[in-house]
Amino acid sequence: MRIAFIVDPLDQLKAYKDSSVAMMRAAERHGHEAWALQVDSLAWSQEGGVRGQALRVHTRPDDHDWYRETGRESLALKDFDAVVMRKDPPFDVEYVTATWLLERAEAEGARIFNKPRALRDHSEKFATAEFPQFTVPALVTRDSHALQAFIDAQRDVVMKPLDGMGGSSIFRVHRNEPNRNVIIEVLTQLGQRTVMAQRFIPEISHGDKRILLINGKPVPYALARIPKAGETRGNLAVGGTGVAQELSPRDRQIAESLGPVLAARGLFLVGLDVIGDWLTEINVTSPTCMVEIQQQTGFDVAGAFITALEHACGS
Structure with missing residues (x-):
């Protein structure tokens, strides 16, 4: 199989812990070709469909020098057996544009994982509202009065922007927090940005x-x-x-x-x-922790992903 991984710049990936790198290594262990693309190279035309500048990657065990580029060419996404979307957030207009391009590539015959429409329609934080049987009390709003009332009722909450990642801009707010007004103002950008508040889980x-x-x-x-x-x-x-x-x-x-x-x-x-x-x-955008799980348990998560991808592609 030829597998394309849409990732951040290769020289920015931390191979010792990066799940995308683990997937590329696993793909090669399974006998497949690993290719890397970046979203800024994706383009569509009536003549060529959706294409991107693709780098053929040969992985190495050395985490400090983990790959060699063995080829580079403009390829249509439909020419790959699978395209794995692993671009990190922010989930901004350029990310949404990438999902539009990937959805057009799907229409041309490309197999995209995760599906671009599903990526675009899924809010990683707000999606929990669909499964209330498994969640603590929560509130999604930009209204400061509603947030103040929620803090008073729950006494101890966690507040976060809907588009954050990696723990950025997450605040724990007690009922008696002296700076709670400022925290709400900063997170909501004075009522211009919607945030999520959840009851704190000890x-x-x-x-x-x-x-x-x-x-x-x-x-x-x-x-x-x-x-x-x-x-x-x-x-x-x-x-x-x-x-x-x-x-x-x-x-x-x-x-x-x-x-x-x-x-x-x-x-x-x-x-x-x-x-x-x-x-x-x-x-759903770029879930991690594959490397740490394998290192501590021996369970090859990246290998399991590639095996599942083979089955999904009928290989």
């Missing part, structure tokens, strides 16, 4: 668990991202420590309930975030 001290779904089926291990001292965010990007562990019965209940629903929409790779017994986010 079990964050035991980790924010990342559960990976591959074509609707859960990986048997989660990565619990445990906050460093003085933090309430477990994200690895802000200093959290990842500890792999088997799924709990509740983890498996959540994963097995959501998996078929999300897979039916074309969300082939999903990262569920679960704190304690509660679902907090449903990540």
Whole structure:
């Protein structure tokens, strides 16, 4: 198979922990060709359809010098057996434009994972509202009075923008927080930006668990991202420590309930975030933690992804 990975610039990827790099390495282990594209090279024309500047990548085990470029050419996305969309947020107008281009490529015969329409229609934070049986009380609004009332009612909440990633701009706000007015003003940009507030979950001290779904089926291990001292965010990007562990019965209940629903929409790779017994986010743009899970458990998550991709493509 020829597999195209739409990723951020290769020299910016941290191979020692990057799931996209792990996927490329796994693709080559399975005997496939790995190609890399960037969204800024995607273009459509009536004559050529959707094309991109594609780099043939040969991966290496050295994380400091992890690839060699062995070819570069403009190729139609339909000429690949699979196209894996792994561009990191921000989910801005350029990201949306990329999904339009990818959807046009689908119409031309390309197989895109995750499906571009599903990516565009899915809010990673607000999507939890569809599954209230697995969530704590939450509010999505830009209205400061509503947010103030929610904080008063729940007493201890977490607030975050809907388009953030990696733990950025997440605030824990107690009922007696002296700066709560300022926090609301900053997060909502004085009422111009919609945010999410969720009741604080104390079990964050035991980790924010990342559960990976591959074509609707859960990986048997989660990565619990445990906050460093003085933090309430477990994200690895802000200093959290990842500890792999088997799924709990509740983890498996959540994963097995959501998996078929999300897979039916074309969300082939999903990262569920679960704190304690509660679902907090449903990540679909570029879910991570494959490398850490494999290093600690021996379970080859990236290899399982490539195997599932082979089956999906009939290879």
